[in-house]
Amino acid sequence: MPYTPQHKEHTRQRILHAAAKLFCSQGFDRVTLTQIMKQANMTHGAFYAHFSAKSSLYEAAMQFATSHAFWARDDKQTEGKETHIKALVSRYLSWSKSDKEHPSPLEFLVTDAAHKEEKVRQAYQACFDSLVNRLAGILKKRGSQDANALAEETVVSLVGTVAIARSFAQPLQSDFLKRAQKRIVNRLNSGLSTVS
């Protein structure tokens, strides 16, 4: 028997991985099942042995992407370091060179935030909350009062920046990103310095 349960689970993960990558950078509509399955080294016919529909895959893929996003990994190494937050911001804004294997949903997915299907919108919002909470947690440890507000403000800027940056051609794009990064880090610093 060539097809073990482990094998099925493994290919399911391959599909999720490919889907997350593609959905996150192009959005729900612009990605086709054939594209996804091709990237998972299969043909589109095999898809329905794993998921019932494209939208079902989307839900699962967003959850996958959110839990695998770089900010969700507990970086024990950098935890506590002063540069931790700045590194997160910098990492977020350097998406063009980012770890393509673990794409972050928020980076590009503003596209789907307004999608017709509620499930799609909810998936986006869950991801947004995940990042805000993560950031707020770090800020609280640093002694920020209004950590939640500052975190929300920061994520809005990050998302807005990356979304808009995609319309720029080089080298204007990197200039724009640098300016934004500077502003965001400054804001974080002054938000923290009011206490420490």
Place this chain on the structure above:
Amino acid sequence: MPYTPQHKEHTRQRILHAAAKLFCSQGFDRVTLTQIMKQANMTHGAFYAHFSAKSSLYEAAMQFATSHAFWARDDKQTEGKETHIKALVSRYLSWSKSDKEHPSPLEFLVTDAAHKEEKVRQAYQACFDSLVNRLAGILKKRGSQDANALAEETVVSLVGTVAIARSFAQPLQSDFLKRAQKRIVNRLNSGLSTVS
């Protein structure tokens, strides 16, 4: 002869109007020609008497929308008033009740900022610049040094806020919008108060 040049120009404007409205709220891909032409009180067959392709229409429609956006209209009445900027911010963030006849491209179009076709991206960026410059102009009059940076920062926040807000269901959406508005206005105030 039932079809005068004026008549053609008039229907062309109707198409542009309908297209701007639809594109701005749903993005390039999710809007169909049939939809647009229906809203302009015609059938899809009539389209090609006015435009050569969907993407051509998009360009024209974005230009139309940008020049008709509420921030592009010189509000001589409010010019100089202290509440002018705040009104602009507030107006921008209340898109759900906004003037549906003159939709603002930036509000929803982050969707298309990453579109494959360069023309589409350029159209988006032109609109972005239009708003940044408009804001920077006002800020300069108020004596802000770094008017350009502050304007860019503000527009990024506005766009990010509205884009993200679309994933929220009521009443969380209005809470989110209110928080963002407060933050943005505060930032503008402190940016101005450093001088005046």
Place this chain on the structure above:
DNA sequence: GTCTATACGCCGATAGAC
């Protein structure tokens, strides 16, 4: 479980009558 082949619908674009 994965393949190839195909059904079905939607959309952009064209053809031709009026």
Place this chain on the structure above:
DNA sequence: GTCTATCGGCGTATAGAC
């Protein structure tokens, strides 16, 4: 200039062989 009808392509989903 606007209509109806239709072509052609693509994308989701299904059918059936292996």
